[in-house]
Amino acid sequence: MFTIAVDVMGGDLGPRVAFKACKKILKSQPDLSLILTLTADVEPDARLYLSRYQNRIDFLVCDSFISMEDPPAQVLRRGKTSTMAMAVQQVQQGAAQGVISVGNTGALMVLSRSMLGTLDGISRPALATEIPTRDKPLLMLDLGANLASSADQLCEFARLGAAWSRTHGVSTPKVGLLNIGQEPCKGTEEVQRAGQQLHTSMAPYYVGFREGDSIYSGELDVLACDGFSGNVALKTSEGLAGWVAIELSRVFDRSRWSWLLRPLWAGLFKGVLRRFTSASYAGALLLGVNGLVVKTHGKSDDVAFYAAMKYLIDQLRVVDLNLLRAELVRLKPDSCH
Amino acid sequence: MFTIAVDVMGGDLGPRVAFKACKKILKSQPDLSLILTLTADVEPDARLYLSRYQNRIDFLVCDSFISMEDPPAQVLRRGKTSTMAMAVQQVQQGAAQGVISVGNTGALMVLSRSMLGTLDGISRPALATEIPTRDKPLLMLDLGANLASSADQLCEFARLGAAWSRTHGVSTPKVGLLNIGQEPCKGTEEVQRAGQQLHTSMAPYYVGFREGDSIYSGELDVLACDGFSGNVALKTSEGLAGWVAIELSRVFDRSRWSWLLRPLWAGLFKGVLRRFTSASYAGALLLGVNGLVVKTHGKSDDVAFYAAMKYLIDQLRVVDLNLLRAELVRLKPDSCH
Known part of the structure; x- marks a missing residue:
């Protein structure tokens, strides 16, 4: 029984790609709920397209979204009510266990770091993937x-x-x-x-x-x-x-x-x-923050977006953030020599 | 009718790899002469192995060679009589039209830049290859x-x-x-x-x-x-x-x-x-210096070394350094706007 927050905005191919992926994942994962963050102009399309699963989706309408062109440095000043920030906030507040975004990587890094905080001993999170x-x-x-x-x-x-x-x-x-x-x-x-x-x-x-x-x-x-x-x-x-x-x-x-x-x-x-x-x-993980954050390729189509959501859910089942924290403490330079 | 200088030292697999490649290229290119720079300990093996082509090879015995571990910064002080420096010198003095080395990339850059000089408007040469x-x-x-x-x-x-x-x-x-x-x-x-x-x-x-x-x-x-x-x-x-x-x-x-x-x-x-x-x-070219310098992979076997020598000869037939100089002048920022 998981809830994940999905920032559907900011991808190269538009939000429809995310809607398709959401429909497919809701069909294949009966115990999954979603919180979709989106702008008002795409809300009707999302509600219509996903009407069959409306009882498992919260639609969170936001006033803006962060584009690929937005410099990450400005995000903390101007992007706090964006779809990306609101999606990360769901994890921060415990309403969701993980978050996925197709948008601007730098902005996602800045927002996640500022809102979720980094793990002990880690100053900056890193984007990671299994190759x-x-x-x-x-x-x-x-x-x-x-x-x-x-x-x-x-x-x-x-x-x-x-x-x-x-x-x-x-x-x-x-x-x-x-x-x-x-x-x-x-x-x-x-x-x-x-x-x-x-x-x-x-x-x-x-x-x-x-x-x-x-x-x-x-x-x-x-x-x-x-x-x-x-x-x-x-x-x-x-x-x-x-x-x-x-x-x-x-x-x-x-x-x-x-x-x-x-x-x-x-x-x-x-x-x-x-x-x-x-x-x-598959998506990439933003490792080093207090929460599970997955970034999918800006060019993602619905197949790639679905794969990244599936990857996030797989990680939710496996990853124990407390265990990760304990391992980081064990590996701290001071405790090694 | 070309002469190329070959620094046979410093590769991961030893100088034999270079000797094999030299034998093959001398066989396939009847109008080619070589100047081999090497240390005294490997000279007898080189002379024996390449005895059939001795009238087309000059063996230039040097007192040292630059290893992969030598920091490029020290090369100008201590490496001036090395096999690599002597090979580059052949181009500098006009005894050879091109030079090839399997050794330390950074050292080859530093020596070529210092001995041959860079083309007008170019401060640092770059390693280039056609992919x-x-x-x-x-x-x-x-x-x-x-x-x-x-x-x-x-x-x-x-x-x-x-x-x-x-x-x-x-x-x-x-x-x-x-x-x-x-x-x-x-x-x-x-x-x-x-x-x-x-x-x-x-x-x-x-x-x-x-x-x-x-x-x-x-x-x-x-x-x-x-x-x-x-x-x-x-x-x-x-x-x-x-x-x-x-x-x-x-x-x-x-x-x-x-x-x-x-x-x-x-x-x-x-x-x-x-x-x-x-x-x-194929080898990589050190572009931007006054001369044709090819670097082959440190891990090169005789096949790779031969391919890089062949590449250098192909370039010698095509490249006109004066034409390249003229194009660089044409592309200079000042003359563009």
């Missing part, structure tokens, strides 16, 4: 909640990732730090300092610098990075996976054996490539 | 020659890329700037300032911010970025392409039709995936 790799999923963070990260923040991301990993049953998570070389002399000053700190403070888990090709090798459980390069790595992967899928399908169609291979293609190859592009469909 | 995409190759720079880049440097990379593209026959190259969102408010301060500058100074070519997924879309001819995220994008792509190849091959082998599909797999799918991983095999 499929050769052997096991890799939790990668930050993916763009922050632009540039100090050494201390990079260490926080690593600690947050390790704690999260441990609450998900990985007793000794292997944690790497993204860099442009594995040697200790490589990288920016901040990355080098973070590496030195992690060697002392997270000795049992920290394995050192790793380059971009390590993301998919299956070696790591957690990869900490600054938000800019994390975002670049994720988006680059999405672009490459999409192109591989198109290209292989084209080559296949041109083959004179295509009539024979069609069932195999459909059953096997598409299945594999779906795994590679799945990172773009 | 295969959906429609046409994309010249991406910087890929790790610099760690952090100022707005002015990002603009220089964009200008350098556009000039290079024009010397390669693209009359109106489309140039993007890598960012974590397309909206003008997105990204770090430096990226935002660079975007504003490029809108004014490179109006006919500059198309705006692009995210990581645009790398493979085929829209762009040039993508400028800071060296850290460029390196992450390239290495991430290599890792993902490698995993896709393994995974598809595994799925294919498990299929009960594999006996039937084997020729198709070999002929078509491998051909496609080779294109995706080719970025890791």
Whole structure:
């Protein structure tokens, strides 16, 4: 029995995408209730489209919404009555257990941090997602909640990732730090300092610098990075996976054996490539705040939006924020040496 | 009739990799001569292994080589008689038309910049490579020659890329700037300032911010970025392409039709995936210095080393540094508005 708050505004494809996803998830999850935050102009469409489930939805009409163009810095001054802020407020007030938004990432970070507060020892939350790799999923963070990260923040991301990993049953998570070389002399000053700190403070888990090709090798459980390069790595992967899928399908169609291979293609190859592009469909978690916040891609269609809602619900069933808090305390630099 | 200088030291797999590549390229390019810079301990092996081509090789024995662990900052003080410096010197003195190295990227940048000098209007060279995409190759720079880049440097990379593209026959190259969102408010301060500058100074070519997924879309001819995220994008792509190849091959082998599909797999799918991983095999150019400098991956085997040498020779046949200088002058901010 969960209630989640859904900010339906601010996505590239408009709110209809969210309505479709809401209808589908309400159908598949009979014990779920939703609080939809939206503006008055789209309310009639939402009520009509979701009329069958009206007893499981609260419609919260707000006076504005935050667009992709709004600078996150202005959000705290002008966005407090927006659909995004009102959705986060539902978690803050305990009316919802989690919140999902398709809108402006920076704004969601700023609002969540200010309204929900951060976990003890964490100064800035990070956007995190589980990426499929050769052997096991890799939790990668930050993916763009922050632009540039100090050494201390990079260490926080690593600690947050390790704690999260441990609450998900990985007793000794292997944690790497993204860099442009594995040697200790490589990288920016901040990355080098973070590496030195992690060697002392997270000795049992920290394995050192790793380059971009390590993301998919299956070696790591957690990869900490600054938000800019994390975002670049994720988006680059999405672009490459999409192109591989198109290209292989084209080559296949041109083959004179295509009539024979069609069932195999459909059953096997598409299945594999779906795994590679799945990172773009599931949502990303805003880790480090007091509450479960999921951000879905601005370009999300209804399938992606639904997948992100499903991911939030899966996390609600598994995640114990108190356990995460306890792991963070255990991993605090002071208590490590 | 070309002579290229080859620094065979400093690669992860040892100098034998370079010797093998040299033998193969001397066999396939009858009008090519080489100057090999190496240390005394590996000279006998090199002379023996390449004895058949001794009249087309100069062996230049040096007292030291630069390792991957050497901080680039110390190279100018202590590395002036290293194999890398002596190889670059061959271009500086006109004894060779191009130089290739498998060693420390930062050191190669520092030495090339100091010994060859930069092109007019370019303060720092950038590592660049052509990446295969959906429609046409994309010249991406910087890929790790610099760690952090100022707005002015990002603009220089964009200008350098556009000039290079024009010397390669693209009359109106489309140039993007890598960012974590397309909206003008997105990204770090430096990226935002660079975007504003490029809108004014490179109006006919500059198309705006692009995210990581645009790398493979085929829209762009040039993508400028800071060296850290460029390196992450390239290495991430290599890792993902490698995993896709393994995974598809595994799925294919498990299929009960594999006996039937084997020729198709070999002929078509491998051909496609080779294109995706080719970025890791060709070398990268150090663009912006007065001379042709190619860096090959530290992990290069003999196949990759050979491909990078072949790439350097191809560039030698095409590139006219005077034309590149003229294009750079034409694209200078002052002469644009």
